[in-house]
Amino acid sequence: MDSRLHGQTDLPVMKPYVLRGHQYDEMFLVRWLGSLPPWSFLVLLALWPAAAFAQSASFGTADAFVALWRWIPFLTFQGFLFNVLISLFAMLIGTTLGAALGLAQVSRNKVTRGISWSITQLFRNSPWLVLLFVVLLAFPFEINVFGLTIPIPAWVKAVIGLSLPVMANISEIVRGAVNSVPSAQWEAAESLSFTRTQTLWQIILPQCFKRMIPPWMNWYAILTMATPLCSLLGVGEIITFSRQAMEAENNHPELLMPFYGYALVLFFAYCYPIARLTIALERRYSVKL
Amino acid sequence: MKRFITTALVTSTALAPLSLAAQECTNDTWKKIMESGTLTVGVKADYKPWGYRGTDGSIIGMEPDMAQMIADTMGVDLELVAVVSSNRMQFLEQGQIDLMIATMTDRPDRRELVGIVGPNYYTSGTNVMAPKQLGFTEWSDLTGKPVCGIQGAFYNQIVEDRYDVEVVAFSGTAEAKQALRDKKCVAFVYDDSSIGSDIASGNWDDFEMPLPSEDDSPWALAVPKSEENCVFGAFMKGMQYQWHLDGTLVELEEKWGIKPTAFLAKQQELIQQTTPMPE
Incomplete structure (x- = not known):
């Protein structure tokens, strides 16, 4: 192809400059996850016991898998279910607040813009674990509303803690999406005497919506994989319960691979379809230039 | 605003026990x-x-x-x-x-x-689980060597100061024991009662609890x-x-x-x- 293109010439030809290595990509996580072929799940399932068998000892890997079998219902339905719940609720709260914050970032009011920008930057750049610590340890465990005591369990506090960084990142997605719509559309709308609210809701946002879906799902996958952070604070989720289950099985080191491997398989099985869907949607909605 | 709420909550929860403690029953x-x-x-x-x-x-x-x-x-x-x-x-x-x-x-x-x-x-004391072949007999044998431990245990600091060992702390007991088995450390410092029951379980035949318990x-x-x-x-x-x-x-x-x-x-x-x- 190259030789045909450049043909026979004595003149030096400057080839296009290609930077080696990957480009930075905000959606690296789902892109990588989504690019894996479906049979990689089977490979993971096969590799996991194999890796565990590589550890040799008297307790025996078979015993460790028997132990895991006993704990699977507990780990899945009282552990992983909470990871899913935490991620769903954190996403719901994060999206609602983030959308409002993102719109405030494109406000015409300077003060509103400034405040929402600061909030976004503060929570986008704080370590997730620090936010979790602050929310979990500083928030009350129950609140009194007109004499009615409402308990706030630890996992609800984890939801609030995780929704803060999600909120800030969704805010950036919304701001970016609104800005990505060519400014000519604003001008055209104004010339047709649309008000600013009408322009935003009837013209700009409907176009943004599709663009926001892939990065939004990317953040959902990142959030789901971040939920085990809560285990450091003792919130009941799969990693916390895996540790407790290993303790109950006398902490044989042989238990580590089966138990953590099981958590890996569950997270993979949950996030992989999301990643595939995200990539598919991204391809469908991508703006062709 | 969020920051303000957080600060207010931190302050109120931090001060609440103080004001109570000063009161009568x-x-x-x-x-x-x-x-x-x-x-x-x-x-x-x-x-x-x-x-x-x-x-x-x-x-x-x-x-x-x-x-x-x-x-x-x-x-x-x-x-x-x-x-x-x-x-x-x-x-x-x-x-x-x-x-x-x-x-x-x-x-x-x-x-x-x-x-x-x-x-x-x-009550419990502090002791270590170590491979028999290393033949430790007293705490000072550990000086300058890496020792596995558990995060948040109060004796980590004590043994570090007293015997100048290098404590490598893990989040869980299983992880620390795996590190001991992988020879990442020469001993595992923990409660003597737990080490005792581990050794009694028969899965740690090459290991022993060789030192006198400390800080009961x-x-x-x-x-x-x-x-x-x-x-x-x-x-x-x-x-x-x-x-x-x-x-x-x-x-x-x-x-x-x-x-x-x-x-x-x-x-x-x-x-x-x-x-x-x-x-």
């Missing part, structure tokens, strides 16, 4: 338990056999048994909350739990934060600081005294397969000697 916790009919106890869920999970997810062990006895004596229902070393004292001071029985070592700095009421119910320290349960010298604190003192007197603790030790300690036998003898027994 209000017995808030005791009244709350009696009114709601539920005693909430913070126990460990990752410290076999003191407190650990059954496969159905319930928390069982010696400390949950003790909590059940307390609830039965008070005539209320029991609710167990799993706590970890890093949050157990906050939970108690916030009122999230009414009572804490969570393998806590009785230390002076902790006495300032929570209402530790005696007599203590157990008592374990304590705790009530909120404001209840320390009030009804709840006095009641818990009485419960523990009774357990020593009638041998409940020794029985529980046996039930959960904990190596009998000289401490419990001695306490029982002491208390029986000083208590007039009806014929």
